Amino acid sequence: MIIFPRMKGPQIFALKRKKALYVWNYTRVKHDQGSRVVISARSFANLTPQARFDIKRCDLHRLDEGPSVQTVLTREDGLRYYRTMQTMRRMELKADQLYKQKIIRGFCHLYDGQEACAVGIEAGINPTDHLITAYRAHGYTYTRGVSVKEIMAELTGRRGGVAKGKGGSMHMYAKNFYGGNGIVGAQVRCTHHNLQEYYIRHFLNLNFTVLKVPLGAGVALACQYQGKNEVCVTLYGDGAANQGQIFESFNMAALWKLPCIFICENNKYGMGTSVERASASTDYYKRGDYIPGLRVDGMDVLSVREATRFAADYCRSGKGPILMELQTYRYHGHSMSDPGVSYRTREEIQEVRSKSDPITVLKDRMISNNMANLEEIKDIDAEIRKEIEEAAQFATSDPEPPLEDLCNHIFYNDAPLEIRGTNPWMKLKSIS
Numbered sequence: 001m002i003i004f005p006r007m008k009g010p011q012i013f014a015l016k017r018k019k020a021l022y023v024w025n026y027t028r029v030k031h032d033q034g035s036r037v038v039i040s041a042r043s044f045a046n047l048t049p050q051a052r053f054d055i056k057r058c059d060l061h062r063l064d065e066g067p068s069v070q071t072v073l074t075r076e077d078g079l080r081y082y083r084t085m086q087t088m089r090r091m092e093l094k095a096d097q098l099y100k101q102k103i104i105r106g107f108c109h110l111y112d113g114q115e116a117c118a119v120g121i122e123a124g125i126n127p128t129d130h131l132i133t134a135y136r137a138h139g140y141t142y143t144r145g146v147s148v149k150e151i152m153a154e155l156t157g158r159r160g161g162v163a164k165g166k167g168g169s170m171h172m173y174a175k176n177f178y179g180g181n182g183i184v185g186a187q188v189r190c191t192h193h194n195l196q197e198y199y200i201r202h203f204l205n206l207n208f209t210v211l212k213v214p215l216g217a218g219v220a221l222a223c224q225y226q227g228k229n230e231v232c233v234t235l236y237g238d239g240a241a242n243q244g245q246i247f248e249s250f251n252m253a254a255l256w257k258l259p260c261i262f263i264c265e266n267n268k269y270g271m272g273t274s275v276e277r278a279s280a281s282t283d284y285y286k287r288g289d290y291i292p293g294l295r296v297d298g299m300d301v302l303s304v305r306e307a308t309r310f311a312a313d314y315c316r317s318g319k320g321p322i323l324m325e326l327q328t329y330r331y332h333g334h335s336m337s338d339p340g341v342s343y344r345t346r347e348e349i350q351e352v353r354s355k356s357d358p359i360t361v362l363k364d365r366m367i368s369n370n371m372a373n374l375e376e377i378k379d380i381d382a383e384i385r386k387e388i389e390e391a392a393q394f395a396t397s398d399p400e401p402p403l404e405d406l407c408n409h410i411f412y413n414d415a416p417l418e419i420r421g422t423n424p425w426m427k428l429k430s431i432s
Contacts (some may be wrong), residue, residue, distance in 0.1 A: 050074040051369045055303045059295035061286045061323075066294050067310040071302050075371045078362065081123065081301050082372075083380055085115035085359045088139045090388045091148055092332075095138070095155055099336045103396055104155045107182070108169045111139040113331040116358035117265055118143045120304025121233060125312050128176065128228070130219050133235040135170040136265075136330075137180040140235075144177040148387055152395035160398040164405065178219065214249035220260035220321070231259040231315045233308075239270025241284050250288050250321070257320035261311045262288065264325045265298065271334045272343040285325035298326030299356040329356070404429070 050072055058066045092112040098104045111118070118139040121131075133140050141151055146162045154161030155169055162172050170182040216234025223230040240246065241264050253260045264284040268275055275282045285293035292314070297303040304326060311322045329352045333340025340349070366372040407419040407430040419428045 046370075047075060047372070048370045051371055053302060053365060053369075055300060055306060056297040058303075058307055059285065061283075061288075061293040062290075063292045063294065067303075067306040071306050073302060073365075073371075075366075077123070078366045078371055079376075079380070081119050082359065082362055082366070082377070083384065084119050084143065085301065085362070086381060087148065087384050087387070088112075088115045088118065088142055089359060090384050091142065091151065091391075092138060094152070094388050094392050096332065096336065098152075098156065098392065098395070104169070104336075105157075106168055107135070108155065108336040109136040109334065110332040110336070111136050111330070113352070113358075114265065114267060114298070114328045115139060116301040116304055116362075117298050117326050117328050120298075120301045121263070121308050123301070123305040124308025125231065125233060129230050129312070130176045130178070130223065130232040131235070132178040132216050132219065132232070133180065134237060134240065135180070135182050136237070137170065137172055140177065141172040141174060141180065144174040146172065146174050147391075149391040149394050152391040153398050156395040156398075157400060158395060158398035159401045159405075160394065164409070165401045166406070166409075178215065181215075214245060214252075216262070217249045217253045217258055217260055217321075220253065220258035221256065223259050224256070229316050231261055231312050233261045233263060235263045235265060237270065238264060238266040238268070238275050238282075238284060239273075239278070241266075241287060242279060246287075250291055250323075253321040254288070254291050257318065259315035260321040261308070261315060262291070262321060262323045264323070265328055266325055267328050267330045269330075269334070269343065272338065274343065283325075285323055288321070288323040291321050291323050293323035293325065295325045295327065298328030299352075299358050299361065301358055301362055408432075 052070055052072050054070055055068075057069050060066045089112050092110040095104060095108060095110060099108050114136075122143040125131075127145075131140060131144060138151055138155075141162065142148065150160065150162040151172065153159075154163055154165065154167055154172055157165045157168060159165050161167070162174070167173075167180065170180055172180045214234075216232055220232040220234075223232055234249075236246065246262075250262070252258070253262070264287075266275065266282075266284055270278050281287075283295070285295040287293070294307060294311070296307040307324060311324055314322045331340075331349060331353065332338075363372075363377060367374060367377070407428045409432065410419070410430045411417075411432050414430075414432050416429055416431045419430050420426065421428050
């Protein structure tokens with residue numbers, strides 16, 4: 001026990017001892033001459049540093065073997081996954097609150113319930129790998145390195161947002177993260193993308209019409225051309241899985257053996273339509289036909305992590321693309337304008353929450369295997385709540401971007417140019 005004399009502002013915290021599972025705790029004791037601090041060093045010695053877990057076997061398509069049905073989880077990784085998923089959950093619940101207060105406006109698609117997908121994918125790839133998704137993008141924006149404060153400020157349209165307040169819920173970006181796309185299937189859509197234009201038009205000397213290659217496959221083409229052994233994770237939902245542009249991208253990726261992991265996040269409903277009513281075949285992992293696929297328990301972060309590692313290794317080995325279907329569930333409606341209970345029952349939602357919630361599943365695993373204790377989980381939760389509240393405070397107090405910033409960043413690296421406004425007499429300036 002170490003005693004530090006004479007520190008001001010005495011405050012007493014009760015020491016709660018439960019077996020030998022302790023964390024650092026500070027006890028302040030008053031004395032006549034002042035106060036002193038007693039620091040009791042609680043030890044993690046009796047906690048299990050790692051454990052082996054069984055995970056659900058993946059359904060396979062055109063694969064002789066799939067990911068292992070056992071995996072090792074370290075205490076450090078487990079706590080990090082828990083903190084990340086809980087932060088995402090709390091962030092989305094705060095966004096729900098701010099939307100109902102009309103502080104967040106416009107479209108807003110929340111990710112609560114699907115946290116294991118984003119966290120498991122990020123744990124299975126490298127930060128230098130690439131990722132592109134659709135409009136339910138808050139979680140991926142966070143796992144790709146953007147702070148909660150910047151995400152919340154973007155949702156409220158403030159200058160401190162990740163896209164300077166001009167992107168909103170569906171258009172957030174980070175290094176090696178290409179959004180956030182507001183149109184269904186846009187991330188696998190015909191467009192003039194910088195990477196595609198650069199590597200196809202200038203280096204490969206092909207006709208400009210080849211830019212019809214979808215975005216995710218185009219980024220994967222750049223990965224292949226640069227030879228950096230990187231992959232591109234291209235995400236879409238079950239609602240977009242029936243679009244023709246998806247199959248066009250499958251064809252091109254398979255033809256050129258691009259290092260692309262196509263991932264269908266199957267949350268059971270495309271807007272308000274169940275997958276059974278929308279798709280003649282709901283085996284989305286088989287949709288690639290000639291592309292190997294696997295169906296994964298998307299509510300288990302460890303299952304998603306191992307499947308993503310398997311898929312990334314497959315792509316890096318030069319075998320071409322692979323397709324993953326993550327079976328998951330969203331707790332909110334399609335967007336904040338959808339109450340989410342007109343096409344499914346409240347009992348259905350509650351059953352998923354009680355049996356398969358990804359955060360609860362991980363927490364119970366760790367506690368039951370002596371990898372964490374309830375006290376430190378509560379401490380993490382308290383820290384997260386504080387972080388979310390501070391981010392929300394910033395998001396509601398930060399100024400909105402001024403009108404003169406409206407046309408900035410149209411181009412990446414060009415000299416300032418004049419942009420016409422809504423009429424010929426309104427002149428604005430674009431600064432890269």
